[in-house]
Amino acid sequence: MYDFRPADGTPKPELYRDLLSAADALTADETDGVANMANVAALLWEFLPDVNWTGFYRTDPNSEDGELVLGPFAGRPACIRIPRGKGVCGAAAARGETQLVPDVHAFPGHIACDSETASELVVPVLRDGDVIAVIDLDSPRAARFDEEDRDGIEALRSEEHTSELQSQ
Ligand code: SME
Numbered sequence: 001m002y003d004f005r006p007a008d009g010t011p012k013p014e015l016y017r018d019l020l021s022a023a024d025a026l027t028a029d030e031t032d033g034v035a036n037m038a039n040v041a042a043l044l045w046e047f048l049p050d051v052n053w054t055g056f057y058r059t060d061p062n063s064e065d066g067e068l069v070l071g072p073f074a075g076r077p078a079c080i081r082i083p084r085g086k087g088v089c090g091a092a093a094a095r096g097e098t099q100l101v102p103d104v105h106a107f108p109g110h111i112a113c114d115s116e117t118a119s120e121l122v123v124p125v126l127r128d129g130d131v132i133a134v135i136d137l138d139s140p141r142a143a144r145f146d147e148e149d150r151d152g153i154e155a156l157r158s159e160e161h162t163s164e165l166q167s168q
Helices: 012-027 033-047 087-095 147-157 159-166
Strands: 053-059 068-075 099-101 119-127 130-139
Touching (some): 012 033, 012 147, 053 087, 087 099, 130 147
Antiparallel strands (some): 053 068
C-alpha cells in the first residue's frame, strides 16, 4: 500500500518537493503513460488541499484540430472533449502556456464541468514543442492557486519528471 498523504498545513514548497519525489518514485520503473498519468492524478488529489478535480486532458492524436480528450483524472465525471482554444484547458493547449485563473466565471468561454468549481490552474505538458496534454486542477475556493502552485505543477510537468508520462 502506498501512503503519500502529507500532513495538514504542510508549507507549499515542501508539499511540492514531496509531491515530485512521490511522482518520481511511482513512475520511474513504469513505461505505460496511462498508468503513470493515473498515479500522478491520484497523487495530486491526495496532496493538494481544497481541490475538487485533478487530472489530465490529452491531445487526441486522431483529431485533426488538436481536440483534447479526458483522462486520467481524480474527481467527478467531467466533459469528455474540449476543442483547442475553448475554455481554460483549451486556452492552455492552444497557447502552450499555463493558465492561472482565480475566478473561472470571469474567464471568457470557461467550460463548467462542475458548478462548484471557482478557480483553476492548467499547465500544458510539452513533447518536442507540441502540447501533448494539459494538467488541470480545479478548486471550489476562489483564488485557490497562486504562483507557488504554478511553479510546483510546472516542475512536475518538466522534462525530467514527465518523460514517464509521455510514453503513450
Ligand atoms: N473547466 C475546464 C474544463 C475541464 S473541467 O473543469 C474538469 C475548462 O474550462 O477548460
